[in-house]
Structure formats: C-alpha cells, structure tokens
Amino acid sequence: MPLPQTGAPGPEVKSPREPRKSQTLPVTTWKSNSMKEQSVHHGGSLRPSLGMLKQTLFRTSLRTSTHKPKEDPGLFRRSSRFLFRSLRRAIDEGLTAGHPQGPAVPEKPSKVTDGVSRQAATGTEAEDLEPQAESKSVADLITERQLVKAFEQLRYLETQLVADKTSRTFTQDPTAYARRAMDLCLHYDGMAAEIGAIVREALSSEGVDRDALAELAQVVHLEEEAHQTSQAEGDFLSTPRHWRMHWEDAVRLSAQERVQQAGAKVIPGAAEGSSDLAQLLAELGGVVRHDLQKVRLEMQPAYEATDFPVWETYLRAFHSAVAQRLQELARDARGCEQLYVLLDWAANVYGSPDFLGAPDLALPTEPLPPLLEPALWARLESDYTSFLETKITSCFDSILQLEQNRWEADEDREVLQGLYHAPLSIDVHMLVAEHVKAAGAISAELEATTLQICARALCLFVPRFEKAFLASKAVSEWYLGAYINACVELRTSLLARFPGTIKELEKPLVAATNSFQKHLLQIVQQDMQPLFKVLYTKSWLTQDTLRPLMDKVVDFAHHLEHVTPPLAQETLQEVHRFVVREYLGQVLRPHERFSGQDRLKGSNKMNLDAQAISNTFQGLGSEAKWLDQAILSVAEILGETYKDDIRRHLETLIRSYPDIRRDHILAILALRRLGRRRNQNLLQHTQDLLRAAHETRLPSHHVLFEEIEVPTSVDVLITCI
Numbered sequence: 001m002p003l004p005q006t007g008a009p010g011p012e013v014k015s016p017r018e019p020r021k022s023q024t025l026p027v028t029t030w031k032s033n034s035m036k037e038q039s040v041h042h043g044g045s046l047r048p049s050l051g052m053l054k055q056t057l058f059r060t061s062l063r064t065s066t067h068k069p070k071e072d073p074g075l076f077r078r079s080s081r082f083l084f085r086s087l088r089r090a091i092d093e094g095l096t097a098g099h100p101q102g103p104a105v106p107e108k109p110s111k112v113t114d115g116v117s118r119q120a121a122t123g124t125e126a127e128d129l130e131p132q133a134e135s136k137s138v139a140d141l142i143t144e145r146q147l148v149k150a151f152e153q154l155r156y157l158e159t160q161l162v163a164d165k166t167s168r169t170f171t172q173d174p175t176a177y178a179r180r181a182m183d184l185c186l187h188y189d190g191m192a193a194e195i196g197a198i199v200r201e202a203l204s205s206e207g208v209d210r211d212a213l214a215e216l217a218q219v220v221h222l223e224e225e226a227h228q229t230s231q232a233e234g235d236f237l238s239t240p241r242h243w244r245m246h247w248e249d250a251v252r253l254s255a256q257e258r259v260q261q262a263g264a265k266v267i268p269g270a271a272e273g274s275s276d277l278a279q280l281l282a283e284l285g286g287v288v289r290h291d292l293q294k295v296r297l298e299m300q301p302a303y304e305a306t307d308f309p310v311w312e313t314y315l316r317a318f319h320s321a322v323a324q325r326l327q328e329l330a331r332d333a334r335g336c337e338q339l340y341v342l343l344d345w346a347a348n349v350y351g352s353p354d355f356l357g358a359p360d361l362a363l364p365t366e367p368l369p370p371l372l373e374p375a376l377w378a379r380l381e382s383d384y385t386s387f388l389e390t391k392i393t394s395c396f397d398s399i400l401q402l403e404q405n406r407w408e409a410d411e412d413r414e415v416l417q418g419l420y421h422a423p424l425s426i427d428v429h430m431l432v433a434e435h436v437k438a439a440g441a442i443s444a445e446l447e448a449t450t451l452q453i454c455a456r457a458l459c460l461f462v463p464r465f466e467k468a469f470l471a472s473k474a475v476s477e478w479y480l481g482a483y484i485n486a487c488v489e490l491r492t493s494l495l496a497r498f499p500g501t502i503k504e505l506e507k508p509l510v511a512a513t514n515s516f517q518k519h520l521l522q523i524v525q526q527d528m529q530p531l532f533k534v535l536y537t538k539s540w541l542t543q544d545t546l547r548p549l550m551d552k553v554v555d556f557a558h559h560l561e562h563v564t565p566p567l568a569q570e571t572l573q574e575v576h577r578f579v580v581r582e583y584l585g586q587v588l589r590p591h592e593r594f595s596g597q598d599r600l601k602g603s604n605k606m607n608l609d610a611q612a613i614s615n616t617f618q619g620l621g622s623e624a625k626w627l628d629q630a631i632l633s634v635a636e637i638l639g640e641t642y643k644d645d646i647r648r649h650l651e652t653l654i655r656s657y658p659d660i661r662r663d664h665i666l667a668i669l670a671l672r673r674l675g676r677r678r679n680q681n682l683l684q685h686t687q688d689l690l691r692a693a694h695e696t697r698l699p700s701h702h703v704l705f706e707e708i709e710v711p712t713s714v715d716v717l718i719t720c721i
Contacts, residue, residue: 136149138150138153138154138187139187139190141153142187142190142191142194145194145198145212145215146215147191147194147195147215147216147218147219148215148218148219148222150187150191150219151191151219151222151223151226152222154184154187154188154191155222155226157180157184158184158237158238159238161177161180161181161184161237162237162238164177165177165237181237184237188241191219191243192241192243192246195216195219195220195243195246195247195250196246196249196250196253198212198213198216199216199247199250199251199254200250200253200254200257202254202299203254203255203258203291203294203295204254204257204258207298208294208298208299208302210298210299210301210302211302213299213302213303214302214303214305216247217302217303217305217306217308218305218306219243220243220244220247220306220308221306223240223241223243224240224243224244226238227239227240227241228240244308247308248313248317251313251314251317252317252320252321254317255291255314255317255318255320255321256317256321256324258287258288258291258318258321259284259287259288259318259321259322259324259325260321260325261287262280262283262284262286262287262288262325263279263280263281263283263284277329277333277338277341277342278341278345280329281329281341281342281345281349284322284325285345285349285350285355288318288322288350289355289356289357291314291318292314292315292318292356293356293357293358295310295311295314296311299314312367315368316368319368319369319371322350322371323369323370323371323372326342326346326371326372327372327376329342330342330372330376330380333380333383335387336384336387336388336390336391339380339383339384339387340384340438340442342380343377343380343381343384343442343446344438344441344442346371346372347441347442347443348441348442350371351371381442381443381445381446381449384446385446385449385450385453388435388450388453389453389457392431392435392453392454392457393457393460395431396428396431396457396458396460396461399424399427399428399431399461400461400464400465400468402423402427403422403423403424403465403469404468404472406422407469407472407473407474407479410474413478413482414482415562418561418562419481419485419562419563419564420478420479420481420482420485420559420562420563421482421485422479422482422483422485422486424465424482424483424486425485425486425487425489425490425493428458428461428490429489429490429493429494431454432451432454432458432494433497435450435453435454436450436451436454436498438450439451451498455504455505456504458505458508459504459505459507459508462487462508462509462511462512463508463511463512465512466511466512466515466516469483470515470519475519475523476523477520477523477556477559478559480516480517480519480520480523481520481559481560481562481563483512483516484513484516484517484520484563484564484567485563485564487509487510487512487513487516488513488564488566488567489564490505490509491505491506491509491510491513513567517567517570517571517574520559520571521571521574521575521578524552524553524556524575525578527552527556528549528552528553528578528579528582529582531545531548531549531552532549532582532583532585532586533586535583535586535587535609536586536587536590536591536592536602537591537592538592538598540602540605541598541601541602541605546609546612546613549579550612550613550616553575553579553616553617553620554616554620556575557572557575557620557621560572569621569622569623570701572617572620572621572622573622573623573624573701574701575617575622576613576617576622576624576627577624577627577701577704579613579617580613580627580630580631580704581704581707581708583609583613583631584630584631584634584704584705584708585708585709587606587631587634587671588634588664588667588668588671588708588710589667589709589710589711590671593671594671595673599638599639599671599672600639602638602639603635603636603638603639604635604639606631606632606634606635606638607632607635607639609631610628610630610631610632610635613631614627614628624701626656626702627704629652629653629656630653630656630657630704633649633652633653633656634653634668636649637649637650637653637668637672638668638671638672640672643674643678646672646674646682647682647685650665650668650682650685650686650689651686651689654686654689654690654693655689655693657704657705658693658694658696659693659702659703659704659705659706660690660693660704660705661690661705661706662683662686662687662690663710664705664708664710665682665683665686665690666683666710667710669682669683
C-alpha cells in the first residue's frame with residue numbers, strides 16, 4: 001500500500017523516461033511500500049506541519065510493523081529513534097532557513113521499486129539517472145538473498161539521500177525525506193532480518209547453503225567498510241548497522257532454539273527415576289554434537305573468505321545455551337539418581353574430549369566459562385550428598401535384611417577358598433566402592449565426601465548388625481566363623497583400597513571381630529565345661545576321662561580351619577589356654593584329696609594328661625608352647641619324693657608363670673601335705689620370687705594362674721598356720 005499523502009503537494013515533476021508502473025513489494029518476512037511514493041517537487045509543495053510529519057511516520061511504521069522480522073525487534077526501534085532525531089533536525093533547519101530552496105541535486109536513481117522510491121529528478125539530468133527497466137527491486141534482491149547487490153543499491157541511495165539533505169533539498173517538503181529515509185531504514189532492517197533467517201536455517205535445515213552464508217559474510221564486511229564511524233547526534237543515515245553483532249545474536253538465538261528443542265517431549269521431573277533425565281541429556285548431547293560437527297565441517301568453510309570467528313562463536317553460543325538448559329534441569333532435579341545423572345553428564349559426558357566424536361573437535365576447557373556456576377555446582381553436590389546419605393543408610397538396612405532372611409531360611413553354607421563365606425563383606429564392599437567410584441568420576445571433593453558418608457554409615461551398621469545377629473537363633477560356629485572372616489576382609493580390602501581415609505572403621509570392625517571370636521569361644525567352652533568335673537577324682541585315676549575333652553577340641557579345630565589364619569591361630573591358642581587353665585583349676589579346687597599312693601598315681605596321671613594335651617594342640621597347630629610346663633610343674637611338686645627338690649619345682653613354676661599368686665602356692669602345698677615347718681620355709685623362700693614376678697608385665701594372652709580362682713579351704717588354712 002502506498003503511504004497516504006499528509007500534505008497537499010503540488011504537481012509532480014516526472015522524468016520523461018521514467019516508467020510509472022506500480023509494483024508491489026513481495027511479502028517475505030518484512031514489507032515496505034513507502035518508497036513507491038513520488039517525491040513532490042519543491043516548487044509546488046506546501047510546507048507540512050510537524051504533526052503531519054509525525055502522523056506519516058506513525059502510519060508507515062504501523063504498516064511495516066506487522067511484517068517486521070522476529071529476530072531482533074530492537075533493530076527497528078533503534079532505527080526509528082535515530083531517524084526521528086534526524087528528521088526533526090531537518091525540519092528545524094527547513095523551518096528556520098528563511099530563503100527559497102536551491103536547485104535540486106541531480107542523483108542517479110536506482111530501480112528500488114517496492115523498496116526505495118524513485119528519486120524525483122530535475123532538469124535533463126533525470127534521463128541519465130533512470131535505471132534499467134529489467135533490474136530487480138531491493139526487496140526482490142533481499143528475498144532472493146542477493147544481499148551484496150541489494151546493499152550496493154541501498155548504499156548508493158543512502159549516499160544520495162545524505163547529499164540531498166546536506167543541500168537542503170527537502171526544506172520545503174520534509175515528508176519526502178522522511179519517506180525515503182524510512183524506506184532505507186526498513187530495507188536495512190529487512191537485510192538484517194534475512195541475515196538472521198540464513199543463520200537459523202543453516203542449523204535447522206538438512207544441508208548447508210554455502211552461497212547464502214558466503215553472501216552473508218560478504219555483505220557484513222561491506223557494511224562495516226561503508227559505515228565505519230557513527231554520525232553526529234541524531235543523524236541516522238550512514239551510521240554503523242552492527243550486522244556482525246546481529247549475526248552473533250542470531251547465532252546465539254539459533255543455538256538456544258536447538259538446545260531447547262532437544263528432548264522437548266521428555267519430562268524429567270515427572271518421577272524421581274533417572275531414565276527420563278538420562279534420555280533427555282542423551283538427546284541434548286546428540287543435538288549439540290551434530291550441530292557443532294556441522295558448523296566445523298560444512299559451515300565454517302563458507303566463511304573462509306572473511307574474518308568471521310565462526311567456530312568460536314558457535315562454540316560459545318552452544319556452551320551458553322547448554323549451561324542455561326542445565327540450570328533449568330537442575331531446578332527440577334529430584335532424588336539422588338537425577339542429581340547424579342546431571343552431575344555426571346556435565347563432568348564426564350559433555351566434558352569428555354570425545355564428546356564431539358573427533359579429537360580436533362574437542363571442547364576447550366580454558367577459554368569457556370564453567371558449564372555450571374561454582375555456586376550451583378556446589379549446591380548440586382550438596383543436595384546429592386544429602387540424598388546419598390539417606391540412600392546409603394537404606395542400602396545397609398537392605399543388607400541387614402538379606403542376612404536376616406538367610407538366618408531364617410537356613411540356606412546352604414558356603415565355603416570360598418577354604419574359608420566360611422557370607423555375602424556380607426562383598427555386599428558392603430561393592431556398596432562402598434560403587435558409590436565412591438561414581439563420585440570420583442565427578443570430582444575429587446565429591447569422592448572424599450562420599451567416602452566419609454560411607455564410612456559413617458558403616459560405623460553405625462557394624463554394631464547394629466552384630467547386635468541383631470547375636471540376638472538371633474543363627475549363632476553357630478559356621479556363622480561366627482563366616483562373620484569373623486567378613487570383618488577381617490572388610491578391614492583389609494577397604495583400608496587397602498582407600499588407605500588413610502577410613503581409619504574410623506578400624507574400631508567397630510575390630511570390636512565386632514572380637515565379639516564374634518568371644519562367642520565362638522563361649523560355644524566350645526560351654527561344650528567342654530562339664531567334662532572337667534571328672535578330673536582329679538577317684539574315677540579319673542583309673543579311666544581315660546581326658547579323651548572326650550580332646551575330641552571336643554579336635555571337632556572345634558575343624559571349624560577353625562575355615563577361619564582366616566591369624567584369627568584361627570589366636571582362637572586355637574585361647575582354647576589351649578582355656579583347657580590348661582580349667583584343668584589346673586579343677587586340680588587346685590579338688591573334690592577329693594589324695595595321699596600316699598593315690599597322690600603319686602594322680603601325679604603320674606597329670607603327667608600323662610599334660611603330654612596328651614600338649615600333643616593334641618601341637619598337632620592342631622597351636623603355637624602356645626608356653627602352656628606345656630604348667631600342668632607338668634604342679635604334677636612334679638605333687639609327685640616329688642625328695643622334698644628338698646620341691647623348692648626347685650616351685651622356682652620353675654613361678655619363673656614360668658609370673659602371674660601366679662601366694663594363694664596358688666598355698667593350694668599346691670596343701671595338696672602335697674609337707675608339714676607346717678617345711679611349708680613355712682617354702683612360703684618364705686617363694687616370697688621374694690613372687691614379689692619379683694609381680695613386677696613383670698605379661699601380655700593378656702599369657703595370663704594363666706591369674707584367672708584361676710582358689711577359695712580358702714581348711715587345708716589351706718592349716719598349711720598357712
């Protein structure tokens with residue numbers, strides 16, 4: 001539509017060779033018809049008011065605004081603002097001129113029908129400036145993306161319009177200047193919009209129009225050369241159009257559109273599972289990878305003739321768009337799984353050198369800002385660890401439930417590599433290793449935090465598991481041996497894999513191991529305890545009462561063969577010490593006392609029992625040879641016929657077992673019945689030896705007599721008198 005005349009112009013002066021065909025501007029993404037208005041001859045036009053000029057500008061901008069491109073709505077506003085300042089200056093100059101208009105400046109019109117109005121020519125010069133009829137309008141050139149030709153025509157018309165303004169051609173008719181300047185502005189904006197469309201289509205289409213990209217780069221370069229400096233305040237014509245910045249903005253918008261469209265059908269926040277979010281991120285990575293490969297391999301060569309930083313601009317645009325998308329996803333992430341998927345994708349997928357599929361297309365780490373801001377990254381890690389702590393506690397609860405189910409079902413017992421085996425250690429080790437490894441793939445800080453969480457949870461789990469097991473009916477040699485092995489394995493494997501990081505685990509694991517070992521000993525002690533009551537009795541003198549006791553020891557030792565060797569040896573020595581201790585306790589607290597031949601027979605029987613006990617435990621592998629002398633020493637004192645040698649036997653006994661007390665010496669002498677004076681002499685002699693022995697510090701596993709309680713009896717009292 002032609003613009004309505006805002007004034008009453010005089011008769012138009014037309015070039016005799018100028019064609020008067022009325023053409024319509026092709027409708028693309030923008031439209032302008034204001035240039036089709038004929039310039040009004042300055043001699044016959046009336047001077048319009050400022051209000052009429054504003055109304056004309058408003059109507060023109062209103063008609064073109066409905067077809068204005070969407071890429072950069074600020075372009076037209078900036079153009080109109082500066083244009084109005086320029087028009088106001090021209091009007092002010094015209095209204096204050098106070099002298100008739102000078103002769104028109106001859107110009108060479110270019111056929112910009114539908115886009116730029118035909119220039120009103122004066123005199124005979126119009127014949128030389130009339131364009132060829134077959135040339136295309138600027139609108140057609142822009143639509144056909146012949147941007148260089150379109151710019152050359154616009155640049156020519158802009159130069160002529162500036163010259164006309166300088167020569168005060170429009171003093172009598174400022175609206176003519178307004179129409180022509182507005183058309184120039186709209187066509188420049190149209191070219192900017194077409195630049196944005198070319199950039200957008202380059203990524204969204206299947207192929208790449210290299211000619212269009214090359215044309216784009218060339219026209220941006222031409223515009224920068226033509227408009228190098230800004231004009232005076234209020235002068236819109238010949239000012240820089242900043243098309244390079246517009247190209248960069250179009251690249252950013254194009255990248256944002258592509259990134260936002262990726263995975264649009266997936267709703268990651270619909271549930272706490274990670275599959276939907278993983279699918280969305282996989283699609284997002286695929287889009288970014290495909291587009292950047294396309295930029296590097298297909299689009300960048302089209303810009304080679306110019307200095308456009310194509311790869312860097314697209315790379316930063318996509319990086320910024322991905323960062324924005326991840327921030328949106330981070331706000332909606334739920335649960336431990338989704339947070340980990342998000343962190344893992346950012347750290348290991350997007351940050352991988354192989355993300356773009358080729359080493360030379362790797363994303364640089366230094367020039368680009370962090371994909372997620374440090375504060376956001378810290379918050380995500382904090383949220384993840386909070387969820388992780390609850391999850392790991394729940395996992396330990398599940399492990400305990402699985403073990404309880406095995407106790408109730410009485411499942412088949414496993415022997416792995418010759419040792420009793422329970423899945424407990426493997427389950428715990430896999431749980432800790434899996435989460436620590438996953439966290440380490442994201443960051444060293446998250447790995448350390450996860451390891452601390454696992455260690456704290458395990459420290460709470462071990463005593464809870466111990467209590468639940470010992471309260472169950474599953475307590476047996478097999479389970480106790482299996483859980484001793486599990487605790488030892490956890491200590492060695494976890495501390496070996498994470499040295500110096502989970503030392504706090506040492507205490508609960510050692511405590512649980514000792515508890516299981518103690519209950520294992522209690523089982524065998526309870527089985528053997530009744531068999532000691534027949535020792536040092538009349539029947540004991542004539543019967544082999546020790547064999548059932550040794551059979552119990554051998555049976556128990558078969559279980560120890562399936563316990564980890566250090567603890568098996570330690571437990572076997574404890575059983576050895578228990579047998580010797582209980583044997584001596586039964587002798588020193590006799591139900592019957594022997595004298596004469598019975599005492600000698602008892603001494604011989606004790607020698608035989610001591611040898612049998614020593615042989616049995618040595619055959620089982622016990623290394624507690626220090627126990628062999630205890631029963632023999634007491635037997636020698638009871639059976640010694642040469643009373644003066646009893647002193648020597650007592651000295652050997654005290655030196656071999658420094659924990660022996662005076663009560664034990666009295667009990668032994670009471671069994672021997674030496675008489676008051678000799679007993680007093682022996683007690684006096686051993687007093688200094690006992691005092692020196694008490695100053696000797698023994699390891700806990702070398703204590704024997706200290707744990708033997710000797711009640712005060714009448715015989716002992718008589719011995720002391």
